[in-house]
Amino acid sequence: MTSPAHHPENDSAEGTADRLTRSVIVVALVSAISGLLYGYDTGIISGALLQIGDDFDIGSGWEQVITASILVGAVIGALTCSRLAERRGRRGTLLLVGIIFVVGAVAASLAPTPVLLSLSRLVLGFAVGGATQTAPVYVAELAPTAYRGRLVLFFQIAIGVGIVIATVVGASEAVSWRLAIGVAAVPATLMFLLMLRLPESPRWLLRGGDSDGARAALASVRHPDSDLDREFGEIRDNVEAERQAGTRGWSGLRAAWTRPALVVGCGLAIFTQLSGIEMIVYYSPTILTDNGFSDSTALRVSVALGLTYLIAQLIGLAVIDRVGRRRLTLVTLPGAAVALVVLGSFFVTGNDGKSMIPWIVATLIAFMAFTAGGIQLMGWLTGSEIYPLATRAAGAAAQSAALWGTNVLITLSLLSIMRTFGTGQTLWMYAFFNIAAFVFLHRTMPEMTGRSLEEIEDHLQKGKFTPAGFARR
Numbered sequence: 001m002t003s004p005a006h007h008p009e010n011d012s013a014e015g016t017a018d019r020l021t022r023s024v025i026v027v028a029l030v031s032a033i034s035g036l037l038y039g040y041d042t043g044i045i046s047g048a049l050l051q052i053g054d055d056f057d058i059g060s061g062w063e064q065v066i067t068a069s070i071l072v073g074a075v076i077g078a079l080t081c082s083r084l085a086e087r088r089g090r091r092g093t094l095l096l097v098g099i100i101f102v103v104g105a106v107a108a109s110l111a112p113t114p115v116l117l118s119l120s121r122l123v124l125g126f127a128v129g130g131a132t133q134t135a136p137v138y139v140a141e142l143a144p145t146a147y148r149g150r151l152v153l154f155f156q157i158a159i160g161v162g163i164v165i166a167t168v169v170g171a172s173e174a175v176s177w178r179l180a181i182g183v184a185a186v187p188a189t190l191m192f193l194l195m196l197r198l199p200e201s202p203r204w205l206l207r208g209g210d211s212d213g214a215r216a217a218l219a220s221v222r223h224p225d226s227d228l229d230r231e232f233g234e235i236r237d238n239v240e241a242e243r244q245a246g247t248r249g250w251s252g253l254r255a256a257w258t259r260p261a262l263v264v265g266c267g268l269a270i271f272t273q274l275s276g277i278e279m280i281v282y283y284s285p286t287i288l289t290d291n292g293f294s295d296s297t298a299l300r301v302s303v304a305l306g307l308t309y310l311i312a313q314l315i316g317l318a319v320i321d322r323v324g325r326r327r328l329t330l331v332t333l334p335g336a337a338v339a340l341v342v343l344g345s346f347f348v349t350g351n352d353g354k355s356m357i358p359w360i361v362a363t364l365i366a367f368m369a370f371t372a373g374g375i376q377l378m379g380w381l382t383g384s385e386i387y388p389l390a391t392r393a394a395g396a397a398a399q400s401a402a403l404w405g406t407n408v409l410i411t412l413s414l415l416s417i418m419r420t421f422g423t424g425q426t427l428w429m430y431a432f433f434n435i436a437a438f439v440f441l442h443r444t445m446p447e448m449t450g451r452s453l454e455e456i457e458d459h460l461q462k463g464k465f466t467p468a469g470f471a472r473r
Contacts, residue, residue, distance in 0.1 A: 091201065094134055199221065258387070382399075447471070
């Protein structure tokens with residue numbers, strides 16, 4: 001699930017109506033923990049694979065399956081929890097996700113065979129996919145308007161924090177892979193306990209006809225002096241507009257006028273993975289050790305890459321509303337492509353020895369900065385912006401599934417492709433994907449920064465969801 005843009009014009013006055021209550025802070029904390037678990041559980045496998053391969057005496061084929069199993073689970077979790085959150089509520093879905101996080105982490109840490117480890121990570125992946133689909137929506141529907149964008153962005157920042165923690169744990173080499181994977185059960189348990197204190201989404205309750213419950217839920221997360229009648233009336237009007245919409249849900253995504261949004265959203269999600277980011281996050285220690293680097297050097301490099309990911313994301317989030325979504329993406333993609341071309345050249349020409357380590361590391365960091373601060377932001381950011389209100393949940397789920405599905409294919413094939421064609425040639429292939437992403441997004445992705453959700457939907461209805469259509473006000 002992606003984060004809605006924050007528009008200053010939507011901010012209320014700096015008064016009591018917009019004060020953050022303790023309950024809203026807890027809601028944001030739950031979202032941050034779910035993002036942390038996503039980053040940690042997907043990133044911890046990078047360093048753990050070096051130990052797992054030795055313990056189970058397995059080759060690259062099994063390593064790919066173990067890595068990809070969490071991603072297969074994420075596809076299933078994203079699609080399942082999208083429907084579950086609509087039928088059973090956001091709160092109930094997140095409680096279930098918290099339980100599955102704990103079960104998956106503990107089972108993976110105790111797995112005696114590669115088969116059971118893969119199955120456990122499949123379960124863990126279900127929780128990851130469910131969290132990315134549900135947690136940001138839950139925060140957006142409970143947060144005051146003035147703070148909504150900033151609170152939802154905690155989820156995205158927490159993903160980077162989780163990746164950094166995972167790389168530091170892996171680089172320590174003092175922690176067994178079982179403990180490193182199993183410790184994720186602690187924040188998952190905290191997430192579950194915090195959720196027990198929180199209400200259901202007022203918007204979801206109102207959609208189900210529980211007006212009194214919706215009002216009570218909203219009151220529990222608002223300051224006593226806030227204008228509850230006004231906000232509750234706005235929610236009721238939005239729910240009624242959604243109920244009367246002629247294009248709704250999954251079937252609505254097939255309508256001709258919504259198709260441009262689906263093409264851009266899913267295309268963007270696919271290219272975020274084809275950028276090469278997962279190749280670096282999951283397999284950088286394996287790639288480097290296979291090419292003569294020591295385990296300790298490879299793991300230290302992965303820490304540097306994790307920190308770069310987090311810093312680049314923070315910088316990107318700080319400038320995105322000034323630079324613009326489209327412009328930031330198109331400016332950074334060529335940089336990522338050039339970095340991969342240069343990096344691939346080192347391996348193809350044999351300039352990958354010890355004397356070249358500083359250059360290889362610098363190029364890896366440059367690639368990570370360009371892609372993490374550019375296209376990676378867009379994959380999670382656009383899903384709640386580009387789809388019409390009545391199809392937004394289905395569109396975000398489809399986009400999430402496209403992202404995770406592409407991730408699965410890459411993870412299952414990457415090491416085999418490298419063994420067949422070579423490390424450098426594979427890096428060049430991903431450089432080509434970045435060029436293809438630039439061409440695709442240049443032709444299809446409009447600049448949505450500064451546009452309200454209603455404006456975006458209006459452009460879709462008028463057939464003007466194009467870069468040229470948005471350029472004209």
